[in-house]
Amino acid sequence: MTTIVYDYDNWLMSAEGHAGAGEMGEDVICAAVSTLMQTLAINARLINALDLQIQEGDGDMCVCCYPDPQDAQRCRDAFDTIANGMRWLQADFPEFVTFILC
Numbered sequence: 001m002t003t004i005v006y007d008y009d010n011w012l013m014s015a016e017g018h019a020g021a022g023e024m025g026e027d028v029i030c031a032a033v034s035t036l037m038q039t040l041a042i043n044a045r046l047i048n049a050l051d052l053q054i055q056e057g058d059g060d061m062c063v064c065c066y067p068d069p070q071d072a073q074r075c076r077d078a079f080d081t082i083a084n085g086m087r088w089l090q091a092d093f094p095e096f097v098t099f100i101l102c
Contacts, residue, residue: 001017001019001020001095001096001097001098002015002016002017002018002019002029002030002033002096002097002098003015003016003017003097003098003100004033004086004090004097004098004099004100005100005102006079006083006086006099006100006101006102007102008079008101008102010064011049011064011065011066011067011075011079012062012063012064013037013040013062013063013064013079013082013083013086014060014061014062014063015033015034015037015060015061015062015086016060017059017060018030018059019033019093019096019097020096021093021096024059029089029093029096029097030059032085032089033086033089033097034059034061036082036085036086036089037061037063037082038061039082040063040078040079040082041054041061041063043075043078044063044065044075044078047067047071047074047075047078048068048071049065049066049067049068049071049075050065050066050067050068051064051065051066052064052065053065083099083101086099087099
């Protein structure tokens with residue numbers, strides 16, 4: 001089971017755990033989550049988010065930043081767009097994905 005946590009107030013999204021929809025390296029759910037998380041990281045870099053922290057390790061990933069006030073809406077849009085993708089994964093594959101908004 002992959003668990004995605006979106007901490008809205010603290011500009012943080014994390015993904016942890018192997019979905020279990022296939023073998024490691026061949027799991028399409030894990031690939032989808034990874035693609036969405038990498039997209040979030042790329043967007044945060046392009047927005048030049050302040051204090052950007054990206055942690056990756058053994059299939060887990062966390063993106064956290066504090067945007068400059070002038071870029072806050074662009075950053076929020078990036079986080080919310082990725083969150084919508086994660087919600088869709090949970091809706092279609094609840095046995096493999098849990099999405100938590102806090």
